[in-house]
Amino acid sequence: MSTAILIDGGFFIKRYRSSYPNETDPRRIAKSLYDMCLKHISQKDRETNRELYRIFYYDCPPLLKKVCNPISNAVIDMSKTKESIFRQAFHAELKKLRKVALRLGHLADHNCWQIVPDKLKKLLSGGIQINDLKENDVIYVVRQKGVDMKIGLDIASLAYKRLVNQIILVAGDSDFVPAAKLARREGIDFILDPMWNPIRPDLHEHIDGLQSTITRPKRIKK
Numbered sequence: 001m002s003t004a005i006l007i008d009g010g011f012f013i014k015r016y017r018s019s020y021p022n023e024t025d026p027r028r029i030a031k032s033l034y035d036m037c038l039k040h041i042s043q044k045d046r047e048t049n050r051e052l053y054r055i056f057y058y059d060c061p062p063l064l065k066k067v068c069n070p071i072s073n074a075v076i077d078m079s080k081t082k083e084s085i086f087r088q089a090f091h092a093e094l095k096k097l098r099k100v101a102l103r104l105g106h107l108a109d110h111n112c113w114q115i116v117p118d119k120l121k122k123l124l125s126g127g128i129q130i131n132d133l134k135e136n137d138v139i140y141v142v143r144q145k146g147v148d149m150k151i152g153l154d155i156a157s158l159a160y161k162r163l164v165n166q167i168i169l170v171a172g173d174s175d176f177v178p179a180a181k182l183a184r185r186e187g188i189d190f191i192l193d194p195m196w197n198p199i200r201p202d203l204h205e206h207i208d209g210l211q212s213t214i215t216r217p218k219r220i221k222k
Contacts, residue, residue: 002053002164005037006151008171009059010144013090015172015195019214026086030093032214033057034100039213040168040193053164055100056154058147060107062087063140070113072135103154105146112141148175155179159186166190168211172197177206184208 016029023029034055041050062084066077078084094100115123119137122128151169158164159182166189169176180190184206191209192199196216204210 001050001166003041003050003166003168004053004056004158004164005040005168006056006154006170007033007037007058008147008151008169009057010147011172012057012170012195015197016214019195019216024086026089026093030090030097033094034097036170036193036214037168040191040211050166052099053158055097056103056151057094057100058103058105058151059087059091060105060144060147061091063107063109063142065109067111067140069135069138071133071138074135076140078140103147103150105144105150107142108145109142113138114141151176152179155183159183159188162186164188168193170195172199174200174203177203180206 012033016023016032020032023032037055038052041052062078062081064079064084066075068075091102091104094102115133115138116136119128119133123130123133151171155167155169155176156179158167165187167183168191169180170193172194176192180192183190189208190206191211192203192207193212194210195214196212199210
């Protein structure tokens with residue numbers, strides 16, 4: 001019995017930080033991810049032994065170019081931001097782990113800045129004027145491209161080629177439903193791991209099970 005584990009990287013990082021805001025070390029977070037995956041195939045109450053086929057981690061490499069803040073005109077080297085440094089180090093740690101495949105999409109860069117929501121609301125209501133905006137009131141906008149497609153294609157490939165008989169997806173939204181339906185039609189046991197994040201009740205009909213294996217904090221943010 002073979003299991004493939006597919007992880008939406010953007011969701012994992014967001015959820016992990018919500019659960020463990022004080023943990024920032026890329027190596028320890030990578031180990032937590034790996035341990036979380038291994039728990040899925042080593043449950044003591046399983047009737048059959050399971051073998052890990054592979055862990056697929058889907059993400060995008062960080063933006064590495066320099067951009068100019070429209071408020072302060074300051075030049076920002078995106079490759080040296082805290083988030084960029086973390087992502088690069090985290091991806092490097094994942095590459096070292098056994099049976100982990102790093103599947104990277106790309107960031108769509110339209111050279112666009114966006115006012116943060118709370119400041120935009122005040123601006124539209126007249127609470128502040130455009131000249132009141134500060135450097136940190138705008139963010140550089142990029143969008144992930146190719147990640148959802150890679151997840152869907154890999155699920156289809158695993159199912160059609162009969163490479164596994166179980167797929168565990170670590171994700172939090174409903175974009176996976178079409179791929180889950182395809183896998184289940186092919187006889188694949190499809191498990192969703194939302195890392196303790198509540199899911200919509202109607203999603204239960206599209207999966208064969210719901211299980212989170214990461215240690216649950218006493219108090220977790222939704």
